[in-house]
Amino acid sequence: MAEQAIRILPELPANMRANRAFLRRAVRYMISQGVRQFLDLGSGIPTVGNVHEVALREAPDARVVYVDNDPVAVAHSQSILEQVDAATVVQADITDADAVLGHARSHLDFTRPVGVLMVALLHFVPESADPAGVVARYRDAVVPGSFLAISHGTADEQGERGRAMEALYSRSANPLVSRDRAAVERLFDGFEIVEPGVVFVPLWRPEPGTLPSGTPPERTATYAGVGRVR
Template sequence: MARPDWAPHEIDLERPSIARVYDYWLDGAHNFAADRQLADQAVGIMPSLKAAIMGNRAFLRRAVKYLTSVGVRQFLDLGSGIPTVGNVHEVAHQEAPESRVVYVDIDPVAVAHSRSLLSDDPRVSVLQSDIRDPETILSSPEVRDLLDLEQPVAVLMVALLHFMPDSEDPLGIIAGYRDRLAPGSYLALSHLGVEPGEEPEGWLRYRDLYAASVTPLTSRGKVAVTALFDGFELVEPGVARMPLWRPESLDELDDDCAVFPGFAGVGRKP
């Protein structure tokens, strides 16, 4: 396979990446054959997956719009992926042009492409780092030069924590960010998951595919996702199925929303 000029030399083009699979599902252009093969295979196994991906993207848009409406002007997007159309800075800048955004991802392609796209925007910065190390991220020049941690910051963990098992202590990792944030800061997260007995067609085979090809998925239901907001006060409507979190129109909703395979919420640090 010919290596495109935007792809770092150290990455393996034959190994799929979470960020690039997601980019493909969102009709992005920065993915490879291995990513597309896995993405198509996953949708073939679980037909409702594409709707879940788009539902997650729609939640991101609604969450950022809500956060700007309550005065947030600083965003730390963890596990940001590749900034395809409708990413955080685009939504935030439409609502509040002075908003500042730091994108963080461990994937070198996501970071390289983000930097090439955003290098001319002083309101946006990109950091390659592991989100499991809050101290390194919050102390990095990228964050310190752009975000004022003495003022409210919105930390975004969108479609991220289902790739983190309980053994990696997601609550402790979130606390590492929460404890450094100023009062009035927010946590917004979405999480793929189902309640027992509500598994959509192909759910178990989809999980097996990801475990074998990329990384295991950890499914969490509403109670477990709510527990991730420890130390935050949930805003209405609390943790809900993704399409049911502050829908822009009731016309968006259908009967499938009640069993949508994912949850989302936004919480405020008091």
């Protein structure tokens, strides 16, 4: 399936790296705003350059809870995090916010700001599961000064490529739901979206000299944004 996806979107490996780079920038930004706790939803396997590494490098008192519904990803994560006291992993479905938050409260202090990360996640949540409602549950669980980071696949400006990717994923266990910029912005309801707003992922607060030359940002087919709880 990966090979078929790359045939449709040759930039896909670079796009995935751009998405992870956004994650790291978002974590560093939240730390600069005083956040020391992170809830990484749909985290996959936390390997090199993941949230706890970035957070602990910037703030040694940071704490991280990873959440994923894949037992294989969770088992690998447990092994990787065995010697990392500041981070833990929970197996749960992010759409069951009560269960996730119940686990997270054992490790994070929800009376203090939390950085909630939904990176490359919500495009796998169908409208029938009410993605906006899912986001709202986490928003309502955190205090003012908390943040939410989202990156989300889109067919905007992709033409036939976007339709082909959706068709490919529709045949998998994880159908892809592309959303346009306005729909992604609506996921931030109740948040103050920080500058530069919801933009293609390389354009969200890029580090000097890191924008890829000659590659239009829209080729990433991914929007990104960060919001602050008022």
